[in-house]
Amino acid sequence: MMLNIVPKDSFQNGVHPPEHKDETSHLAIRRFAFAPQLIVPLSQHLGKPAIAVVREGQEVVRGQTIGEPDGFMSVAMHAPASGVVKRIALAPSISGTMVPSVYLQPFPASSQEVDDGEPCDVATATPDEIITAIQQAGVVGLGGAAFPTHVKLKPPDGKQLDTLIINGVECEPYLTTDHRVMLEQSADIFMGVRYLLRVTGAAEVIIAIEANKRDAERKLTKACPPDLPLSIRVCPVKYPQGAEKLVIKSLLGREIPSGGLPADVNAICVNVATTAEIGRLLPKGRGIQERVITIGGPGIQRKGNYRIPIGTTVRFALKETGAADNVSRVFLGGPMMGPAVSNLDIPITKGTSGITVFTTAETIEATGHKTVYPCIHCARCVEACPLFLNPSYLGLLAKSEEYMQMAEEFHLMDCFECGACSYVCPSHIPLVQYFRLAKKMVRKLNVPA
Amino acid sequence: MLGKEVSATDDFVKGLWRENPVFVQVLGMCPALAVSNTAINALTMGLATTFVLIMSGMSVSALRNFIPREARIVSYICIIASFVTAVDYVIMAISLELHRSLGAFIALIVVNCLILGRAEAFASKNTVSRATLDALGMGAGFTVALLWIGVVREILGSNSLFGIALFPDAFQTWTVMVLPSGGFFAMAMWLLLVNWLKNRQTESQAQTQELTP
Amino acid sequence: MSELKKYLEIGSSPHVTSGDSVEVIMRNVFIALLPVCIFAIYSFGAAAALVLATACVSCIATEHVLCKVTSQPSTIGDWSVAITGMLYGLTLPPDLPLWMVAVGGVFAVAVGKFLFGGLGSNAFNPALVGRAFLQAAFPQAMTHWALPLGDTRFVELPNSTLALPFAQPVYDAVTAATPLAAMKFDGIQAVNRDLLFGLTSGSAGETCAVLILVGGAYLVARNMMNWRIPISIFATVAAITWIFNLYAPGSYATPAFMLLSGGLMLGAVFMATDMVASPITNAGCWLYGFLIGSLVVVIRFWGGMPEGVMYAILLANAVSPHIDWFIRPRVFGVGGGTG
Amino acid sequence: MTGPVQQPPTSAWSMYRAIVGIGALCGLLIVTVYQTTAARIRENQERFLAMAVAQVLPAARSTLGVALTEDGRLEKTGEEFALPIFLGYDASGKLVGAVITAEGMGYQDKIRVLYAYSFDLDAIVGFKVLDSKETPGLGDRIEKEPHFLANFEKLDATLTPGGDSLLHPIVTVKQGQKINPWELDGITGATITSEAIGNILNNSATTWAPVLERNAQDFAIVELTEEP
């Protein structure tokens, strides 16, 4: 199977940005307060938005389904708190567009008991039943992509899955949610693994952990039930180790074909937090109403890992954790891939793995106000790109607006915007930004054809 | 009457600047660079080319109703080649030295795209007098352009102009200018200058147009 | 905190960078060149100092003026033109008339860099373009070499240095042959130790191999140079020379001589590695180095000139777009590595 | 070129008429010009060679073109200047030398030279570059550098006792290092070109000097019928 030589347990290229994980990795997960108003977008995942099944003014119980999936490429939505639906209207999102959302006002005095649903027993349920249960639980990839997990679990016809990878790499600087989940929710993880094994029929499970989370490795090794066909592998610390393509390459030495799926190399990769959530929710028939995020960065006073209700606005989250006065940049996720927030009134969704806050000082030091030089062909980006693209040439093409050539000859569409090229570029060329735009243009140009 | 006057002048003038064969149309580059290492070579080449241009233009124009469309290219080439052969012998008769320094490039006037181009594009469609004027203009433009390149290259490269020494002997000649690369650079320099002038011209025209709508 | 700032900065991810910048890289190259410059001045005296200074000033001034004329912000702050100037000065004979130095400097930056679009766009190494122009324009002056370590080198300037602009230089009687010329035309091979420590005549900065290697090592250690290019050049030159030397020791120089003499060190370490004009992939760099090495040997052994590093690098610069075209990184999941 | 194309507007006849007509006109033009200029061109060529001879073999007052036959003898060609070799006679009709053209590869391209061989001195006594593309300022110094041209006051080309080759091959040495009369004092900075000249002369003299010496007797005197 392995056709080329790979460094042990890792992929080629990549970068080593400062991790900043020590700041929060030792802090246990805490519950976050309920905001006076929660905004629950009906589309927090890739695919079709859910269909709202509540009316304005209706009272809902925490955990109650408020949105039903619209077809297979869609998942359910649940009320993050007991309260009243104030209105169903458009709300701002991270991408800048307005999306239909449920505005929920929690009852201030409610005990916030969760409403349980139909349990799904791992021992008796059929794979299809589990898939439906996962869809109904509203589970999406919590690593950041927010791809509906049940879709992923159903490989295309004719594909056999032999390995299930539980991705606990979490390579983004500042983020420690997966780390804490592994330390605190090992039982949930192993329960989730059981569900996933049943659905996929994989023979083997590998939990991937980066070398900077040895305590998690020890914890999981100790807690691992002996009947699971499970191994834990530690990868060297390198960004972007956590990307699906690369974690599969690192552990199995298999390369997902350009434009292909993990199933093409008989593997499936599920985020560790997603797995834990499946293991936590399905036995009780609950849906996702909260998630663990890291709120950190130099601009935050009370850094930490919080279990936060979906729909909490960034503004509320920052207020509660004590953001500094000179906040200059806020981004959802880590600094490498996280999109910057322009409007603090956007809600935290299922795909949000953290909030990182930079003050003016970091912004200036790290990215801001630096001269953009022309590309000097230093080839650092070529040596950084984990997918062996040629960001230097792509950047030049993007500048000349040769978008189709970028896609057809230089595999633009393979780029997953990890940011390694921009990170190393000594000319400070916003390569990722160029590629994002180029990809958008290519999609636009390809649609009519 | 007036219109015809203007167009006749224009036939001649356009080759000098607006449609200069070398600097604007970038035609006939091969002789423009190869034999422009001295001004005298450039001048001879320019005159020879002009002669062929005029004669072939006149002939083509005169015979334009006699030559069927299908046979036109071969006829033009025949006509041009004959005049070139004639020029070749005439120059040999005038001065062997000159002929030697121009080498095979006199013969290569045949394939100068300028001549065939004018024959095809202009002479074959116009009267003898207009064709002559056009050829005269183009030839003059070509000669002047060649001369400019030649002057620069000779002054810097050989410290002389038309073979007459210019500066005291202590002048350091720039050998590169008589080398092929110097030809490319001199040409590039003139092209830049012409581009710049043209740009300025269009800009100022645009400005005046803006001012007088 | 009660009121969060209204105005947030938005920027595209990633929101952190590695900290290196073009300016930093260029400054480091400049630092790596300093010892070579100092040795050049030590070895060839005041004349070399003037040549280097004129080279730098003419290059920097040209760039500044051209930027102003075309109403762009001046780009001299990125240090790249300073490096061009310094490298260019290091490739010149130390007793070259200063007016020629200035002419070449203007040409190097105006034609070799600016016409192509400035930093990052120059298809050829500007310093070598300037030098090649001088070589073509003033072949006599460019093949006139001073003796190193002359007694009066710090107190007297050679006549030629201060030749009037556009006037032919008048040379002092003392003239020397570079080690390569001595080898090519007289079959005299210089002592390797002299070559290593720069006790020979030649261009201002090409003589001391040790300092050039030290500068190169510094840059490699700071990840500011692709070491594959010089190594590939050295290996190619050494290998080809070794074979011929084995076959006919009398007619061909030894590998050590070939590596240490002439501009090979300076060219391989500082010129060929010009990021802009060299290939982008590592495999491409190996090939590029091989090409330069082969051309150097071919020109030195069988060509008309004793030295060919400059031409070899310029030609390889012209080939490097093709190398980039044919040697591309294998994209992840395409071909070979597909599970 | 592609033969008559049958199209309504053009008949085959008009094609033929045009091509033949133009061919005739062109032929007429070329032949006329050739006829008119031929004499002049020939005159030019002769004047050019006469000037060259005056430079390389000033002693000669008249020349006689000769050619090499297959059995190694020289014979008259009936022309005054027959390239690549002709003989020179002084005012009294006595054979003073031969003027020979030779060529070989230089630095850039072929170099063609004219040189004179003196029967009395057994040496090369005159030299002129006919054609060279050598680098101006370096290689082209072979044409005007005084110390280099001084080589050809008397460059030894004595034959071996057997008379079939040169006793000492002509070689180029570094500038200022000429010791023997058969050595060519080179030009610093134009080493390749000066070496090329040495090679050209050596090759040519090795071929021609024996032939000339063998045949000198037959052409020793010429009747002075034509005075230039």
Add this chain to the structure above:
Amino acid sequence: MSEASHWSIFINAALINNFVLAYFLGICPFFGVSAKLETAVRMGGAVSFVMLVASVCAYSINLLLEVINAPYLRIISYILVIASTVQLVEMLIRKLSPATFRAMGIYLPLITTNCAILGLALFQTNRGYGFTNAVVYALGAGAGFALALVLMAGVREKLDLANVPQLVKGTAAAFVVAGILSMSFMGFAGLGR
């Protein structure tokens, strides 16, 4: 008189006295088709091929002209015979190998009356090359032309993505590149002796 070796003739025609960079022959197609690498390669192939044909043609015609003692017909007969032979070959290729024709056929008519081709024919005559020498000369000239064209195309493609000043873009930039290439080719001088 020493006969130059074939190798020397080849190197001389291809590198030292490169048709484009030293003689300026074929400048028009050189600048015309050197903007893209692919077309440059095809054009290079086509020119090399036509040069070979032209060289053989010129050699034969010259023999004939010497027999009938009509040097004054040289120019006109060279150009006519070469042009028609190339056209014949073009038709032949179109019949025999449509793929080859598509690859370089469209360039053939462009180069039949090109100065590089006629220049080759005249130079080989002036130098008095015999048949094999002439063929080697044509091969060298063709290879040199193709080399220059391909190098030029690579650099120009690179310049397409560079921010070349508006004033320089196009022909002027091409001339500068050609000048630098021409300077670089000076390094080959003295080879092939």
